[in-house]
Amino acid sequence: MHHEKLIKTIKERRDVMQVTQETLAELSGVGLRTLKQFESGKGNPTLITLQKLSDVLGLEVCLQLKNITKANETGENTI
Amino acid sequence: MHHEKLIKTIKERRDVMQVTQETLAELSGVGLRTLKQFESGKGNPTLITLQKLSDVLGLEVCLQLKNITKANETGENTI
DNA sequence: ATATAAAGTGTACTATATAGCACTTTTTAA
DNA sequence: TTAAAAAGTGCTATATAGTACACTTTATAT
Numbered sequence A, B: 001m002h003h004e005k006l007i008k009t010i011k012e013r014r015d016v017m018q019v020t021q022e023t024l025a026e027l028s029g030v031g032l033r034t035l036k037q038f039e040s041g042k043g044n045p046t047l048i049t050l051q052k053l054s055d056v057l058g059l060e061v062c063l064q065l066k067n068i069t070k071a072n073e074t075g076e077n078t079i
Numbered sequence C: 001a002t003a004t005a006a007a008g009t010g011t012a013c014t015a016t017a018t019a020g021c022a023c024t025t026t027t028t029a030a
Numbered sequence D: 001t002t003a004a005a006a007a008g009t010g011c012t013a014t015a016t017a018g019t020a021c022a023c024t025t026t027a028t029a030t
Helices: A003-016 A021-028 A030-040 A047-057 B003-016 B019-030 B034-039 B047-056
Strands: A059-065 B057-067
Touching: A003 A030, A003 A047, A003 A059, A003 B047, A003 B057, A021 A030, A021 A047, A030 A047, A047 A059, A047 B003, A047 B047, A059 B003, B003 B034, B003 B047, B003 B057, B019 B034, B019 B047, B034 B047, B047 B057
Parallel strands: none
Antiparallel strands: A059 B057
């Protein structure tokens, strides 16, 4: 997952859960400014920050082999 | 994936590929010290750092829904 | 056993992520 | 169309990640 898609995943998941940036910031313990910067593509969050956000959203950061399947190259069927 | 397991994944993958920390550092453009700190559990790398390392190892950082299946809870069958 | 390679650590500087505040812009409802 | 909510931004202080160098410890061969 490239940077953009990670951001997109977080944003979409937050939207699906109907959580505002402000609420997610509070729930995760991440500063609102940090979340704003990340979602607007201007951040380079630390792993811990990413994990805090992911936790609240029911997501988890993981490492996968690249190209496990050729499916989903278009970015469809994303979480 | 909790922090420890991410580290384990990177280490194991590096071992499988027979790449030393030094070589991985060079290939990825990440400082050797940074890699050492991360692998020894004392780091909190930024997303970009993690991605640089992952790239060289043929891995990718991704976000998954937690508990997609109950399988692999023991940490077996890891990449 | 011991030489060599690989991994880990102390110190210290620089770059930058985090964070809060106040403000602007954009989106969403009424 | 306009008021309210949500998202984005400039500025700035502080904390800490990234980095290099020199060194120690641990693994690995021979």
